Amino acid sequence: MKRIQFLLLALGLILSVQSFSQVTLGVRGGANLSNMFFDIDSEYGEEPDTKLKPGLQFGLMLDVPLARNGFSMQPGLLFSQKGFSFDMEEMFDDLLADQGLELESYEGYMRVRLNYVELPVNFVFKMEGLQFFAGPYFAFGIGGAMTHDFKATADGETLNSSDIFDKDKYKIKAVYKPVDNDAYADFMEDNNLYDIYRGFDYGVNLGIGYQFDSFQVNLGYSYGLGNVTPNYDADKYEMDANYTKGFIQRNRVVSLSFAYFFAN
Template sequence: MKNLFSAMLLTGLAGAATTARAQSTVEFGPRLGLNVSTVKESGTPDPGSGFSQETKSIVGVQVGATLNVGINDNFSFQPSLIYSRKGAEFIGKSDFPFNPAYKTSIEATATPKIGYLELPLNFVYTFGGHDGFQVFAGPYVAMGVSGEGSAKATINTNDPDLQMALGGMTSFPATLKVEFGDKQNDNANNNNTSTNPGTLTATITVKRFDAGLNAGIGYRVGPFQAQLGYGLGLVNFTPKDTNGNDTGAKSYNRVFQLSANYFFGGK
């Protein structure tokens, strides 16, 4: 995957340089935007009856720069280099038979936020020539460079003994650490290593590299460009277990992206 990232980076730069020598329309400018991301999962073990799980989208930012290289009056090649934050909120609910005479349930949430250094390589068609409505598509590769998040467990019960044991507490927050690796860390569990003695720390492991396809629509007026796209992750970022065995679980990034560019240069 590391070789693929390097190869696509070199291909994008070489293609942009070759086209730039042949054309006079070369522009460069900042790119800012928002992500609405989630994670598509499959192959996770069935936890059994009494358990439910859902995944919600979260909002992240993207910031970087884009090179616009005109190929002809309508087509252009737009490689970008951006920092893009993705992730999701995972919510699990389960009945807990602590005492069959009472009702107890547990709800756990985890919200990992992963920062990627991403290289989209988009080909853009503008119907009006330089300005107007656009469609675009292309591949992307990405490398995880940062990760953080939050987690929380909430216990609801009418069991007086359990309520007393909990000391009146029903919510237990945790700091979520994200590490990168090809297999799960042996210590990737809840522990009390947080700098705050009252807060637990949970650690999750994800694979560092991602790749997929982008497609969408846009509009350009003068040096301004706005685009709405969808990113389809094609690389499973769930690592192997601590013994290096495939767990069968698969996780893929899915993200809606709204971005804006301002280009300098050109004819």
């Protein structure tokens, strides 16, 4: 409930600030290419091979002039899809090589999608139509999914994703409290979940853009600083208390977005 109140407050501030004479309200939409940075201690596993995953972003933004020399602030309230794709071809190749087999063919995908409501606060320097921006972002997870459809052939035999998974799509849930391992398995089964991730994320944005009349196009990069791995209750979790620190996952996103600012 507190997260919903915070997001409604942010939306209210964005809409109310627009009443000032030189502040303009805009709508924004675009595409994300996201991946996940992994830093995993060897005792907790190996870092997976991943690829970029496409996603969407859309929402509202403001342009708030800060000075006459071209500086402004552009806060926003966005829906943003992040996540990553597993490089299943390389994973199968390595797995089969350990068994003395050779991967003959592979096609398909396995993707993890994490959905966020995001609050970017970019500071912008404008030079004629050209724009440079940087600033922090704060994001709140609202769920996601793992989807897959792949086929691998080796030694004349074919393995499909349906041979491994009983469903084409699994839900992923954002959590905001430490996970109690005693109830973890029941929680996952009862909610039909594939995995969970830490709901709150934060990081920095930077990029370049161009504005002509009321239209703006931006090419940006988001560098996540928060660890997506959930917090586990150290007193109840079977692994040691350093697991969260030893299994680090951070969002990385390249985005191309378009915005339209309404006349004030």
